[in-house]
Amino acid sequence: MSIQGSLGTFLGVEMAKPKVGFFELSSCEGCQLQLLNNEATLLEFLSLLEVVYFREGMTEKSNDYDIAFVEGSITRDDEIERLKEIRHNAKIVVALGSCACFGGVNQLKNRFHDLEWVKKEVYGDYPISTRKAAPIADFIDIDLEIYGCPVKKEEVERIVSRLVLGKAVTHPQYPVCMECKANENICLFELGEPCLGPVTRAGCDSWCPSNRLGCWGCRGPAPAANFKQLKEIVKRYNIPVERLLDRLECFGGFQNIVTDMRGSGGKGENET
Amino acid sequence: MKLNCDIDIKHLTRVEGHGNIRIRIENGKVAEAQWEVVETPRFFEAMLVGKHYENAPYICGRICGICSIGHTLASIRAVENGFAITPSEQTAKLRLLLKHMETLQSHILHIYFLAAPDFLGVGSVLPLTESHPEVVQQALRLKLLANDMCDEVGGRRLHPTRTVVGGFTMLPDRYRLNQFRQRLRASLADLLASAKLFSTFDLPSFSRETEFVSLKGEGEGIYPFIGGDLVSSDGVVKAEYDYLAMTNEYMAEYSTSKLSKLSRKSMAVGALARLNNNFNELHPQAKEISEDLGLLAVNHNPYMNNVAQLVECVHVVLDSIVLIDELLSSDWQEERQPVIPQAGKGIAAVEVPRGILYHCLEFDDEGSIQRADCVIPTSQNHANIMYDIEDLARWCVAQGKNDRETELLAQMLVRAYDPCISCSVH
Ligand code: SF4
Ligand code: SF4
Ligand code: SF4
Numbered sequence: 273m274s275i276q277g278s279l280g281t282f283l284g285v286e287m288a289k290p291k292v293g294f295f296e297l298s299s300c301e302g303c304q305l306q307l308l309n310n311e312a313t314l315l316e317f318l319s320l321l322e323v324v325y326f327r328e329g330m331t332e333k334s335n336d337y338d339i340a341f342v343e344g345s346i347t348r349d350d351e352i353e354r355l356k357e358i359r360h361n362a363k364i365v366v367a368l369g370s371c372a373c374f375g376g377v378n379q380l381k382n383r384f385h386d387l388e389w390v391k392k393e394v395y396g397d398y399p400i401s402t403r404k405a406a407p408i409a410d411f412i413d414i415d416l417e418i419y420g421c422p423v424k425k426e427e428v429e430r431i432v433s434r435l436v437l438g439k440a441v442t443h444p445q446y447p448v449c450m451e452c453k454a455n456e457n458i459c460l461f462e463l464g465e466p467c468l469g470p471v472t473r474a475g476c477d478s479w480c481p482s483n484r485l486g487c488w489g490c491r492g493p494a495p496a497a498n499f500k501q502l503k504e505i506v507k508r509y510n511i512p513v514e515r516l517l518d519r520l521e522c523f524g525g526f527q528n529i530v531t532d533m534r535g536s537g538g539k540g541e542n543e544t
Numbered sequence: 545m546k547l548n549c550d551i552d553i554k555h556l557t558r559v560e561g562h563g564n565i566r567i568r569i570e571n572g573k574v575a576e577a578q579w580e581v582v583e584t585p586r587f588f589e590a591m592l593v594g595k596h597y598e599n600a601p602y603i604c605g606r607i608c609g610i611c612s613i614g615h616t617l618a619s620i621r622a623v624e625n626g627f628a629i630t631p632s633e634q635t636a637k638l639r640l641l642l643k644h645m646e647t648l649q650s651h652i653l654h655i656y657f658l659a660a661p662d663f664l665g666v667g668s669v670l671p672l673t674e675s676h677p678e679v680v681q682q683a684l685r686l687k688l689l690a691n692d693m694c695d696e697v698g699g700r701r702l703h704p705t706r707t708v709v710g711g712f713t714m715l716p717d718r719y720r721l722n723q724f725r726q727r728l729r730a731s732l733a734d735l736l737a738s739a740k741l742f743s744t745f746d747l748p749s750f751s752r753e754t755e756f757v758s759l760k761g762e763g764e765g766i767y768p769f770i771g772g773d774l775v776s777s778d779g780v781v782k783a784e785y786d787y788l789a790m791t792n793e794y795m796a797e798y799s800t801s802k803l804s805k806l807s808r809k810s811m812a813v814g815a816l817a818r819l820n821n822n823f824n825e826l827h828p829q830a831k832e833i834s835e836d837l838g839l840l841a842v843n844h845n846p847y848m849n850n851v852a853q854l855v856e857c858v859h860v861v862l863d864s865i866v867l868i869d870e871l872l873s874s875d876w877q878e879e880r881q882p883v884i885p886q887a888g889k890g891i892a893a894v895e896v897p898r899g900i901l902y903h904c905l906e907f908d909d910e911g912s913i914q915r916a917d918c919v920i921p922t923s924q925n926h927a928n929i930m931y932d933i934e935d936l937a938r939w940c941v942a943q944g945k946n947d948r949e950t951e952l953l954a955q956m957l958v959r960a961y962d963p964c965i966s967c968s969v970h
Binding site: 296297298299300301302303304305306308309311312314315318323326327328329330331332333347348351376377378380381384389390391393394395398400402405421422479480483484485488514515518522 | 555557558559560561584585586587589590591593595596598599602603606607608609610612653657658661667668669670673680684685687688691699700701702703705706708713714795800966967
């Protein structure tokens with residue numbers, strides 16, 4: 273991945289100033305908003321980049337960009353074309369947030385296998401078009417994923433700075449529990465609440481458990497996740513399997529394990 | 545006079561979500577004037593079916609990144625109303641404080657980043673960092689304060705973590721709350737500077753009479769935000785649970801969002817509607833600023849929504865100082881009360897930055913959601929925006945505006961509503 277652009281300096285190092293665009297498909301636009309939620313470092317951060325497309329924030333538009341940040345999932349046919357065009361224009365495509373990486377909350381509608389029922393529940397007989405919610409990687413090659421619902425701004429800044437400097441971007445392999453322990457939180461299981469910290473990919477600095485909310489797994493599975501152990505913990509603390517499944521199926525990252533658990537004993541919620 | 549004009553804006557910029565503006569003027573007559581909503585629906589109401597109640601605030605918050613706190617609080621209130629839970633006074637105050645900071649954050653984002661560039665003749669906030677650095681610094685300071693407080697009270701500035709049915713998972717730090725009190729005091733200077741800047745803006749003199757819908761204030765100084773009666777400027781008053789009588793949703797071919805009406809062909813919600821219906825409930829200092837900026841109830845100029853938002857910023861900052869004083873004057877009580885599900889229906893009306901929001905949830909006796917309905921402020925505004933555009937097109941013809949001016953005025957009109965389009969479709 274090499275980016276050519278006008279040259280600037282960062283901490284005295286000469287570097288390329290890449291042209292970037294921000295795009296949204298079906299989403300709450302919260303991940304983009306997180307980037308603006310950087311008041312303290314916003315101007316400095318923006319000076320690393322040349323923003324050429326950001327519909328939510330600016331009128332000027334250009335299709336000449338090096339890095340495309342795509343937020344949201346695919347939930348309607350016309351979005352596929354738009355996504356392909358973005359891929360065509362960009363050197364690097366970054367999936368920004370859980371909607372783009374896994375389908376996010378949007379994929380919760382997929383658990384009703386009958387999309388006609390879903391449409392009818394919300395719009396009655398009024399004709400409306402939709403499709404199964406899907407992550408963007410189902411339709412194009414992507415270069416990088418930034419997890420989270422929402423993404424963590426510090427992490428986005430770190431990743432973007434590395435991209436701009438041409439350094440490799442890596443994600444933690446260990447689960448949220450490691451960060452949670454380092455933050456010396458009381459374990460939520462001790463308080464009778466389920467938590468997906470043992471199986472979820474770290475990098476958010478145990479955002480939720482540090483606020484005494486169990487992890488809902490928004491960043492998807494950690495490569496080193498031990499699901500067997502999680503099931504044992506849940507059993508030991510007498511937590512209903514449905515509460516665990518609510519969390520596992522919320523953002524789409526744990527699709528396989530949900531299918532597996534629903535098939536083997538978990539009460540099905542998905543019949544309509 | 546300009547006789548022909550053809551405006552076709554696809555995916556209007558500097559608004560949240562996707563909408564198109566189409567205006568065609570032929571021989572001095574408006575042949576077409578359309579506000580089209582093309583956002584993709586996400587089907588939140590269906591997603592919730594079969595889910596345990598604790599999912600509702602967590603999932604519904606994701607309807608909108610900008611007003612996630614409002615959605616979260618609306619869902620929590622719907623569940624609590626359904627289960628006949630009354631929040632403790634402490635919880636109610638903390639929620640209102642959190643709500644205020646979302647209002648501040650959202651209004652500042654809109655006023656400075658989305659609306660102000662038009663008045664200052666630029667395409668985005670970016671050139672302002674060069675031409676008006678002090679304005680950008682003011683905006684960033686105010687937004688940072690609001691967001692920092694949302695972190696402190698709600699656990700996270702968007703998609704909050706501490707807000708749950710029954711109360712909070714964790715309480716804010718008292719020492720830091722006190723520090724925020726100082727920062728709130730100091731922020732008034734920035735808001736006054738903003739008011740001064742606003743007084744130099746040239747607001748279009750266009751207006752169109754409409755019906756304003758909002759929550760009803762409960763006496764002097766109690767400007768409404770969470771729950772209470774519903775009211776319209778045409779004299780309709782309904783109880784919170786009777787929300788369907790206020791929303792009357794319908795579909796139209798030019799929109800993937802539902803639309804609403806009440807006593808007239810369209811209605812408006814949002815800061816201007818709240819202010820028009822509750823002017824006397826504003827904090828006196830906020831009222832004074834409103835009067836100075838020429839905003840008196842009832843005002844029918846949609847561009848005035850920008851001013852109403854600024855006035856509300858002043859109100860919420862002053863009211864937050866009062867709330868912090870009250871909270872710090874007594875010891876912390878239990879942060880969370882027990883929740884016992886019961887079958888039935890829970891309805892909540894909450895004023896979010898863009899207007900009144902309704903969540904309705906139906907439960908079985910285990911607290912599992914059987915049906916959900918969310919009526920979003922922007923969807924209640926869509927028809928009003930549409931008729932405004934039609935009238936604005938005629939007004940522009942009468943005023944002899946050229947294409948470029950008409951196009952800009954139409955864009956500014958939609959932006960003035962601060963529409964949250966992805967929210968409206970959800
Ligand atoms: S990942 Fe979450 S915060 Fe980001 S766009 Fe999707 S719903 Fe919004
Ligand atoms: S609270 Fe969650 S993340 Fe923290 S230690 Fe317990 S299981 Fe792990
Ligand atoms: S703790 Fe879990 S749910 Fe919370 S931000 Fe981190 S990964 Fe997401």
